[in-house]
């Protein structure tokens with residue numbers, strides 16, 4: 001409980017609610033073994049909702065359970081194929097070997113593999129079908145205007161933060177239009193809903209994901225110099241910025257010197273089960289005594305999905321009890337590092353297009369956020385930035401900082417502010433801070449044989465030890481490598497090499513790129529969490545290409561695990 005239970009909640013759509021009822025019924029019929037609840041909320045209708053609902057109501061039930069063949073026949077006759085509302089589209093700029101592709105990758109095995117990863121953009125390229133545009137009420141898929149690249153497998157639609165690393169890879173592949181199209185789709189979501197959704201589905205309207213839209217625009221601009229694209233994207237960036245810095249997302253904390261700081265948190269506009277995982281959330285909530293406890297848990301589950309780190313001991317009071325998720329009480333280091341970068345990016349873009357007033361106000365905001373992060377997150381004994389937990393019961397008004405409310409557990413997110421060194425290196429951080437953070441990172445325990453672990457605790461959740469995730473590897477490696485410290489640069493390359501090797505090894509044994517890896521050894525894929533590990537995979541492909549571009553691969557460097 002606590003006063004954070006309140007807050008806005010979006011309404012579900014009639015289609016999502018109905019598909020959720022089918023999901024519940026299907027679990028009863030099929031049982032939990034290899035059951036994926038998301039499948040049901042992705043089903044596209046082939047007839048009107050009322051007709052389909054009537055047919056569903058008419059299905060026979062034995063002790064409340066629909067017999068398997070009746071359920072299967074119903075799904076076959078009233079729905080299209082899952083994923084059928086996204087149609088394959090040939091990416092128009094794709095060529096098997098782009099001119100000037102990864103010139104520093106000299107080792108032939110690695111080069112062949114990199115070209116295979118490059119060719120995976122073809123598998124992951126989609127546009128929404130005409131039926132989605134003509135009859136949006138029959139689809140949970142949203143009618144995005146332009147082609148897109150999806151993560152893969154059960155993630156059939158565009159995801160917000162995945163798109164940043166997909167774009168990084170597309171830029172290596174010289175597919176500039178494909179990268180811009182993704183941003184245009186996300187900007188369309190901002191214009192339509194006021195924020196970038198977690199993913200392009202009606203059931204993701206209630207939340208966003210780590211805000212990296214300005215970073216996408218920045219990468220594209222720095223490669224293409226396309227100022228028209230920047231000018232067109234800026235209004236969406238400004239609108240998104242206000243989503244993250246007002247109302248429920250904004251928290252004021254007074255530090256020990258009496259300065260008041262404004263920081264941001266994740267907070268989903270939802271207090272019922274996540275539709276794509278409703279059967280799972282309902283089961284978790286079943287042991288909770290009251291309706292308000294359940295509502296509280298549902299809001300925390302959706303808010304955690306908004307963090308991108310779903311799920312992790314990072315958000316839990318008790319790492320073995322998912323109902324202790326407390327995400328809306330946590331002021332996260334990484335979210336604020338992304339927003340700090342967004343402020344710098346927007347200040348830069350505004351200046352480029354001659355809007356000095358906006359530029360100045362955002363550069364002021366970035367300084368304020370930097371001061372806030374130093375005051376609230378920085379821990380001078382640990383030499384890391386720590387998440388700050390609001391003490392429960394005082395969710396309104398100004399919070400008084402207390403040192404004991406920093407979370408002292410070690411997570412990879414404690415080092416995400418290093419990513420910004422790339423953009424402000426030498427300006428805001430002095431070299432002694434760099435050296436101290438570097439030391440603390442080196443002894444953190446996070447650096448493992450095959451990359452950076454998400455945390456030190458094996459909770460069974462997917463955003464914990466021993467899993468390593470491409471986005472985290474990439475941001476930390478980029479931060480280290482641009483810190484100006486030689487030692488940090490060497491460490492960055494060392495981590496990149498281990499990560500690339502494990503991606504290569506598992507690609508050879510499984511024939512696929514994976515959404516996450518087990519970094520406790522070379523050649524291990526990731527596990528844990530609430531769904532079957534997925535392949536494809538957008539951000540992993542993007543990060544391998546980006547790291548190969550940055551570090552190259554000499555002829556005589558082994559690619560095999562050693």
Ligand SMILES: OC[C@H]1O[C@H](O[C@H]2O[C@H](CO)[C@@H](O)[C@H](O)[C@H]2O)[C@H](O)[C@@H](O)[C@@H]1O
Nearest residue numbers: 151155159162198276277305308309310
């Ligand atoms: O269906 C469960 C959850 O799946 C998504 O989260 C995971 O996959 C995303 C796509 O690769 C990724 O962005 C996220 O970091 C992963 O944890 C989805 O984003 C969640 O909202 C959803 O509940």
